[in-house]
Amino acid sequence: MNLIRPLSVVNVILITIVFPFCFSVEAQQSTKIARIGYLSGASPSAIAFRIEAFREGLHELGYVEGKNIVIEYRYAERQPDRLPALAAELVHLKVDVIVSSGSGNTRAAKEATSAIPIVMTQDNDPVGNGFVASLARPGGNLTGLANLRLDLSGKQLEILKEIIPKLSHVAFFGTSTDPANGPSLKETELAAGKLGVKVQYLDVLSPKDIEMAFRAAGAARADAVLMLVAGPAVNSRRAEFARVAIKSRLPAIYYQRAYVEAGGLMSYGVSVTDLDRRAATYVDKILKGAKPADLPVEQPTKFELVINLKAAKQSISPFRPTCSLAQIR
Numbered sequence: 001m002n003l004i005r006p007l008s009v010v011n012v013i014l015i016t017i018v019f020p021f022c023f024s025v026e027a028q029q030s031t032k033i034a035r036i037g038y039l040s041g042a043s044p045s046a047i048a049f050r051i052e053a054f055r056e057g058l059h060e061l062g063y064v065e066g067k068n069i070v071i072e073y074r075y076a077e078r079q080p081d082r083l084p085a086l087a088a089e090l091v092h093l094k095v096d097v098i099v100s101s102g103s104g105n106t107r108a109a110k111e112a113t114s115a116i117p118i119v120m121t122q123d124n125d126p127v128g129n130g131f132v133a134s135l136a137r138p139g140g141n142l143t144g145l146a147n148l149r150l151d152l153s154g155k156q157l158e159i160l161k162e163i164i165p166k167l168s169h170v171a172f173f174g175t176s177t178d179p180a181n182g183p184s185l186k187e188t189e190l191a192a193g194k195l196g197v198k199v200q201y202l203d204v205l206s207p208k209d210i211e212m213a214f215r216a217a218g219a220a221r222a223d224a225v226l227m228l229v230a231g232p233a234v235n236s237r238r239a240e241f242a243r244v245a246i247k248s249r250l251p252a253i254y255y256q257r258a259y260v261e262a263g264g265l266m267s268y269g270v271s272v273t274d275l276d277r278r279a280a281t282y283v284d285k286i287l288k289g290a291k292p293a294d295l296p297v298e299q300p301t302k303f304e305l306v307i308n309l310k311a312a313k314q315s316i317s318p319f320r321p322t323c324s325l326a327q328i329r
Contacts, residue, residue, distance in 0.1 A: 034069045034287050037090035037098040037116075039105045041076040041083055046236040047101060049258060053273035054099070054121070057280025076105075078236055080177075083108035091116060097286050099279060100144075103179050106131055110142055117292045120144030121279040122272060124180040126297050135297040143292040144282055145275045146299050153184060153228055154191035156253050156268050159305070160224050161195055164251065170224050171200045171217035171250075175231035184228045204230070207237045214248040225252035227259075238262035246314050257306040265311040271302040 038054075040047055051073075055065070063069045072093055074086040087108040090098055097117045100106040106120045110131060118141055123129060126146050132138035135146065161167050172188055174181045185201055192199045200220055202213040217225055225245060234241070242263035245252040254260065255269040282295060 033067075034063075034097075035093065035095045036069055036071045036283060037093065037095035038071055038073045038101070039083070039087055039090060039098060039109055040074070040101040041078065041080055041104050042101070043077050043236055044073070044075055046078075050101065050121070050272060050276045053276040054280055057277035058283065060277075061280055061284045063280075063284070080104055080231075084112065087112035097283055099283065101276075103129060106142070106144075114141055116141065117286045118142040118144075119279050119282040119286070119292075122147040122270075122275045124148070125183065128183075129179060132297055135299070137293070138295065138297055139293050141292050143295040143297055145278060146297055147270045147272070147275060148300055151187070152255060152269050153188035153226065154194075156226055156228070156255075157188070157191050157195055157197060159266070159268055160226065160251070160253055161197070164223050167195075167197055167223045169198045169200065169220065169222045170226050171202055171213070171220070171222040173202050173204050173213055173225060173227040174229045175205060175234060176203050177205065178229050178231050181229045188226065188228065204234050207234060207240065210234070210237065210241055211244050214244050214250060217250060218248055222250065225250050227252065228255045230255075238264070242311070246311060257304060260306045260308045260311075263311060264308060266305070266307045268305045269303065270300040271304050274302040275300065 038051070044051070055071075058069065065071055072090060072095060074090060076082040076086060083105060087098070087105075090109075091113045095116060097119060098109045098113070099119045099121060100109050101121050103123050106118065106123060107129070109118045120126065120131065120142065122145055123131060124147055126132045126138075126144075127134060131142050132140070157170065160170065170192065172185060174185055185199075189199050200217065200222055202216055204210060204213050214225070227241075238259045239262040242252075242259060242265075245264065252265050254264055254267040256272060257267045257269075258272075260267045278298065285295060286292065
C-alpha cells in the first residue's frame with residue numbers, strides 16, 4: 001500500500017510536465033512562418049511601387065514580414081536569361097508559393113515547378129500563353145490576375161484623337177521580344193484602321209534604342225507616340241523615355257502611370273498597383289489551403305487616365321484636360 005502512493009505522485013508530476021510540453025509544440029505549429037517567393041525580371045528600384053502595393057495587400061490580410069511570413073525576393077535585373085536559375089532557387093528553398101510579376105517570370109516559374117503554387121500578378125493573355133486552361137478553371141498549379149493590356153490600344157488612340165483632332169500618324173513603340181508585342185500591335189492596327197490613323201511600328205529593345213525611335217518617329221512626321229509594350233530593360237528607363245519624348249516635342253501616351261510619375265505626358269491603362277495588391281488575396285487563400293486550380297483568374301477592375309500638367313504645357317499640341325481627369329502636378 002505504501003508503494004502505490006509515491007507512484008501516484010510521480011504520475012501526477014509527469015502529467016504536469018508533459019501537458020505544457022504538448023501545448024508548446026502546438027503553439028509552435030500554429031505560428032509557422034510561411035515562405036513566399038517573389039520573382040521579377042526587373043530591378044528592385046524599377047518595381048518598388050509594385051512591391052509596396054503587394055506588401056500592403058498582405059499587411060491588410062494580417063501578414064507581417066518576419067513575424068508570420070518571409071518573402072524571398074529574386075530579381076533578374078533586366079537579364080531575362082537569369083530567370084530560370086532564379087526560379088530554380090525559389091523551388092530549392094521550398095517556398096510555399098511563388099509570386100511572379102510578369103509573363104516572362106511566370107513562364108520561368110511554371111517551367112521550374114509543377115508542384116509549388118504560382119500566383120501571377122498580371123498577364124496579358126494567360127490562356128494564350130499556355131499558363132492556364134481557362135480563366136474560370138485554371139487547372140494545374142498556377143492562377144492570378146490578367147491585365148487585359150491588349151484591349152487598351154483602341155481607347156488610347158481615342159484619347160490621342162481627342163487631344164490631337166488632326167491625328168493621322170501614330171508611332172507604336174514596342175519590344176519584339178515581349179510575348180504581348182505581336183498581339184498588341186495587331187489590336188492597335190485594327191483600332192487605327194477604324195479611326196483612319198496610320199501606324200508606324202518601331203522596335204525598342206534596349207535603352208539605346210529610345211532616342212533612335214523618337215528620331216525615326218519625328219522623321220516620319222508622326223503626330224504622337226503610343227507605347228503599350230516594353231521589356232524590362234526599357235521599362236526601367238521611364239524617366240529617360242519621358243525626357244526624350246519632351247525633347248522631341250512628340251506627345252506620348254503610355255500604358256502605365258509610372259511613366260507619368262517619371263515625367264511623361266499621360267497614361268491610360270490598368271492600375272498595376274491594384275493588381276499587385278489583389279495578388280495578396282490569392283497568396284492568402286493558398287496559404288490557408290486553397291488550390292490554384294480552383295481559384296479563377298481575375299480581370300482588372302480599376303483603370304486610370306493620368307495626365308502630367310507640367311509635361312502638357314511643354315507639348316506642341318493643344319491640351320485641355322478636363323477636371324475629371326487624374327492629374328499629377
